[in-house]
Amino acid sequence: MSLERIDSVDPSDTYDYIICGGGTSGCVIAGRLAEDLNVKVLVLEAGPDNADLENVHMAGGWSKNFDSETDWNLVTEPMKTIDDRQVKVSRGRFLGGSSGVNGTLCIRGTKQDYDDWGLDEWTGDKMFAYMKKAETFHEKDWHKANMSVHGTSGPLHMEPHDLAPISERVKESMVDLGLPYHPDMFSTGETPHGCGDVPRTVHQGIRTTAADFITKDYKRENISIKTEVTVDRVVFSQDAGELTACGVATISKDGRKVEYQARKEVIVAGGAYCSPPILMRSGLGPKEHLEKHGIKCLVDLPGVGGNLMDHVLCFIFYEVSEPNLTNDYLAYHDNALASTYALYQEKKTGILSTFPFGIFGYARLDERLKDSELWQNAKREPGRDPMGLAPSQPNIEFWNTELYGGPKQYTDFPVDHKHVFSLCALLFNQHSRGSVTLKSKDPLENPVVxxxxxxxxxxxxxxxxxCRFANEIVMKGKGTRNVVKGSWPADLTHHENKTREDWEEHVRKHATTCYHASGTCAMGKPDDRNAVLDARLRVRGVRNLRVADVSSVPQVNNGHTQMVAYGIGEGAAEMIKEDAQRLLPKLVHQVAKLAV
Known part of the structure; x- marks a missing residue:
């Protein structure tokens, strides 16, 4: 579908800032810019409002948002290295975006992760400060939080998660296998080898989403929110050879095509999968690829859509012999879900009030890999391992589920009153890179991932x-070794006898996404040909256009990306305000000159 015909260009549809995407970063930016009541902000979101989406606010209902209009329904191409499997990479398609469907986890990574970007505007200290600014942390008596690293006045409300019995057992096993307990390690970022508690974006049974930055207590008259409106492309003016973003062309759910005008800036915040297509449809991207789809290339930016990163993970499932160690009896046995749901409706408590992940851990694997010829012979920089990580950065993350809950293909377990949990291993600092490209120039057609x-x-x-280490934690750790009855599915039987090669086969069959897509419109230094943005998130070769979301990161952090998205939003808003202040004297001078 072409947007060459425009049904409306209304002068009243003119704003200072237009935010293309009402997801995590976009809502933060809109909310912070609107703190200046003299500016007019427009948020454009392709999906519906989230106000009445119960399974957004009830964290335990997260998976019910998938495979419908509230999901972008993205599926990868078949990947040879994981047995030609395709992976569903679901993303939230509603106001608040993936902040309303994610695992609620606040795992910042380490400060070194952001220092490694090599950009003065985005150091570890600055990113941790941005993440802190976004949050209000609520303490619990049992949890030893380091309040010096937590925020107390942001719209993002979070609290620690009360562990199920199986998580206490896994925690005991992690400590037994050499991962000491540091309660707030995922907020301080100071421990690359240990286990701890992870704050969740849930408070008093309600999930906090990025939409809360522009709704509820933060709703302001100078913010306009238009839902079910898809951004096709950025509209430009050209003056003395300079390309300047001055608006966007959109299509609404009913097919109406409208242009909205921006006096100051257009900010693209569609995320790692959706921001590159907006740029490409606008004529910004790899020239050959754009011309293939009949799009005139205005600025040849080869990095648009490249550098796609994610955190690949793998689940390992275990059946336990003791009843009620896991929470399966509250969800899968008999009619338990009905009473669990009634409890949530009445008191906003129970397993539906939170996300079913338990204790988390980080691990360095240097010692475990020292016998590998590949590891020994791999290139490495001074002070770094072959993955490019410093000793202060973890190689792997672990966590357990508190009931059955994993890849959707495992739909027949548990049955017959069984009790099961999984331990998951997640890879950091992957070397593999993917891509996001256009399938066509139709804005309503998903890109190729x-x-x-x-x-x-x-x-x-x-x-x-x-995975091998994760299995040792469960099978040998004193908290779990005596309660593991068996494993599931069948090809995972006899975990304790598996070699590293066996585990590679398991990874090929079961590796999947952690929904942490990043890097497809990356920032970089002036001499980086593949950088799409400068260090202030400005698109190269264009004025008044930024991309501000996790697509902008040069290297995905060694943590989870929710807090990165909030941090990018906070940092972007500050930079936009600063740049507007710098321009103010120039604008005043121009107005005075015209008056004369």
Missing amino acids: DHNYLSDPLDMLVLSEG
Whole structure:
């Protein structure tokens, strides 16, 4: 579908700032810019409002948002290195975006992760400060939080998660296998080898989403929110050879095509999968690819859609012999879900009030991999391992589920009153890179996503060793070794006898996404040909256009990306305000000159 015909260009549809995407970063930016009541902000979101979406606010209902109009329904291309499987990479398609469907986890990574970007505007200290600014942390008596690293006045409300009995057992096993307990390690970012508690974006049984930055207590008259409106492309003016973003062309759910005008800036915040297509449809991207789809290339930016990263993970499932160690009896047994739902409706408590992940851990694998020829012979920089990580950064993350809950293909377990949990291993600092490209120039057609998972042999080596270590935690750790009855599915039987090669086979069959897509419109230094943005998130070769979401990160953090998205939003808003202040004297001078 072409947007060459425009049904409306209304002068009243003129704003200072237009935010293309009402997801995590976009809502933060809109809310912060609107703190200046003299500016007029427009948020354009392709999906519906989230106000009446119960399974957004009830964290335990997260998966019910998938496979419908509230999901972008993206599916990868088949990937040879994981047995030609395709992976569903669901993303939230409603106001608040994936902040309303994610695992609620607030895992910042380490400060070194952001220092490694090599950009003065985005150091570890600055990113941690941005993430802190977004949050209000609510303490619990049992949890030893380091309040010096937590915020107390942001719209994002979070609290620690009360562990199920199986998580206490897994925690005991992690400590037994050499991962000491540091309660707030995922907020301080100071521990690359240990276990701890993860704050969740849930408070008093209600999930906090990024939409809360522009709704509820933060609703302001100078913010306009238009839902069910898809952004096709950025509209430009050209003056003395300079390309300037001055608006966007859109299509609404009913097919109406409207242009909205921007006096100051257009900010693209569609995320790693949706921001590149907006740029490409606007004529900004790899010239050959754009011309293939009949799009005139205005600025040749080869990096648009490249550098796609994710955190690949793998679940390992275990059946336990003792009843009610896991929470399966509250969800899957008999009619338990009905009473669990009634409890949530009445008191906003129970397993539906939170996300069913338990204790988390980080691990360095240097010692475990020292016998690997591939590891020994791999290139490495001074002070770094072959994955490019410093000793202060983890190679792998672990966490357990508190009931059955994993890849959707495992739909027949548990049955017959069984009790099950999984331990998951997640790979950091992957070397493999994928891409996001256009399938067509139709704004209503999803892009082509190729994650290219585990194509680098080092990625496979580290993730498979992570799975091997995870299994040792469960099978040998004193908290779990006496309660594991068996494993599931059948090909995972006799975990304790598996070699590293066996675990590689398991990874090929079961590796999947952690929904942390990043990097497809990356920032970079002036001499980086593939950088799409400068360090202030400005698109190269264009005035008044930025991309501000996780697509902008040059390297995905060694944590989870929710807090990165909030941090990018906070940082972007500050930079936009600063740049507007710098321009103010120039504008005053121009107005005075015209008056004369």
